[in-house]
Amino acid sequence: MKITKVAVIESLKTISLPGEGENIVSKGLVSNVMIFGDQVDIDLELQNPSLQARKKLEVTILKTLHEQVYEKAKIKINTKVLSPPSPNKQIKGKPIKGIENIIAISSGKGGVGKSTITANLAVTLSKMGCKVGILDADIYGPSIPTMFDMEGSRPLSVQVDGKSKMKPIENFGVKVLSIGFFTKPNQAVIWRGPMASKALNQMIFDSAWGDLDFLLIDLPPGTGDIHLSIVQSLPLNGAVVVSTPQNVALADAKKGIAMFQQDSINVPVLGVIENMSYFTPSELPKNKYYIFGKRGAEFLAKDKQVPFLGALPLVQSIREASDVGRPAVLQQQSNLTNQFDKITKKLVSETLSRNQNLPPTKSVEITNLVGCEAIKS
Numbered sequence: 086m087k088i089t090k091v092a093v094i095e096s097l098k099t100i101s102l103p104g105e106g107e108n109i110v111s112k113g114l115v116s117n118v119m120i121f122g123d124q125v126d127i128d129l130e131l132q133n134p135s136l137q138a139r140k141k142l143e144v145t146i147l148k149t150l151h152e153q154v155y156e157k158a159k160i161k162i163n164t165k166v167l168s169p170p171s172p173n174k175q176i177k178g179k180p181i182k183g184i185e186n187i188i189a190i191s192s193g194k195g196g197v198g199k200s201t202i203t204a205n206l207a208v209t210l211s212k213m214g215c216k217v218g219i220l221d222a223d224i225y226g227p228s229i230p231t232m233f234d235m236e237g238s239r240p241l242s243v244q245v246d247g248k249s250k251m252k253p254i255e256n257f258g259v260k261v262l263s264i265g266f267f268t269k270p271n272q273a274v275i276w277r278g279p280m281a282s283k284a285l286n287q288m289i290f291d292s293a294w295g296d297l298d299f300l301l302i303d304l305p306p307g308t309g310d311i312h313l314s315i316v317q318s319l320p321l322n323g324a325v326v327v328s329t330p331q332n333v334a335l336a337d338a339k340k341g342i343a344m345f346q347q348d349s350i351n352v353p354v355l356g357v358i359e360n361m362s363y364f365t366p367s368e369l370p371k372n373k374y375y376i377f378g379k380r381g382a383e384f385l386a387k388d389k390q391v392p393f394l395g396a397l398p399l400v401q402s403i404r405e406a407s408d409v410g411r412p413a414v415l416q417q418q419s420n421l422t423n424q425f426d427k428i429t430k431k432l433v434s435e436t437l438s439r440n441q442n443l444p445p446t447k448s449v450e451i452t453n454l455v456g457c458e459a460i461k462s
Contacts, residue, residue, distance in 0.1 A: 088123060088158060090120050092153075100145055115127065127162050129165065130165050179318075183297060187319050187322055189304050189352070190202065191345075192337075193306065193338040193341040197361070199360075207259045210299055220263075221264065221265065222315060223311075224264050225305060231265075233254075233259065238254050240266055252292075282311065308341060321352045326391075327358045329362075329377045355392065355439060356391060356392035356431065358396075358428060359380070359383060363396075363398050383396065395428040395431060402416070403421065
């Protein structure tokens with residue numbers, strides 16, 4: 086009698102695993118069937134069954150083929166046991182008591198205004214009624230102390246639950262910790278990655294932050310040890326990427342977005358902010374000059390399917406305000422202040438959406454974007 090592959094497969098379709106309705110062929114457990122005269126070779130791929138279950142299935146196959154195909158068939162069954170896919174181990178840190186939302190502010194390259202935007206976002210959040218802190222994680226180029234008029238300041242030591250902790254320095258309603266508090270103005274920080282990461286962890290976990298609605302982390306440019314230390318140490322609610330519209334900056338910003346979206350990190354990108362979007366001279370208030378290109382970061386956000394939080398112009402007063410240690414949004418109501426308000430409200434809105442639709446660091450409900458008194462756990 087001639088044995089056909091079709092006949093063997095049709096016969097195997099009558100066999101199901103105990104408790105499962107789908108047959109072993111449809112379920113994909115039969116990876117190959119070969120016929121050599123009266124010999125039938127069957128390859129099975131099973132997901133970690135017990136030895137008893139495996140043997141029972143093999144006996145059922147032998148019996149079924151002998152009854153339905155050919156009683157004298159020589160049947161060889163090769164069973165390969167597949168290990169279940171190991172769960173993807175994401176890098177996750179431990180939460181800090183009292184801190185509701187931790188957001189990293191990142192940039193692919195230096196000089197795009199990331200720290201300036203961090204400072205102004207923090208002050209805007211504070212003006213809205215939020216309790217805000219900034220961790221200046223730019224170990225090699227800390228600039229937040231300058232922007233908050235804190236140069237030369239030193240954090241005090243306080244006792245919390247019997248332990249000595251660093252007390253962040255506060256100005257303009259924002260609590261700040263920075264490596265710049267522990268170095269001299271002209272002193273270069275020459276540390277290898279592990280040493281920098283250790284210093285960073287001390288500022289994160291050995292500090293008395295108190296209750297905060299938002300902790301903004303000013304990351305160094307690029308993607309490196311400090312970024313990995315942050316995502317290992319803290320369960321970030323999300324990240325914001327800052328870029329100018331020019332192609333050189335956008336290429337690096339794209340890498341920054343890709344870093345946060347890696348399976349092992351998986352930090353939601355809450356949005357992209359375009360800085361130095363255009364220049365308007367005071368004598369020509371209706372004119373816009375796109376010095377670094379037009380809408381590049383906006384197009385990047387669309388391409389990467391992440392929110393676009395807004396664009397900020399190239400304005401001399403922002404630079405001047407940062408240099409004298411008084412963030413620009415502290416000025417009386419202006420067009421610039423209004424733009425920061427819109428970007429900040431959109432950032433809070435994206436944080437709300439993230440906390441509602443993804444597993445949050447802590448359950449957060451934001452019912453009113455005007456004041457942080459409406460943010461409650």
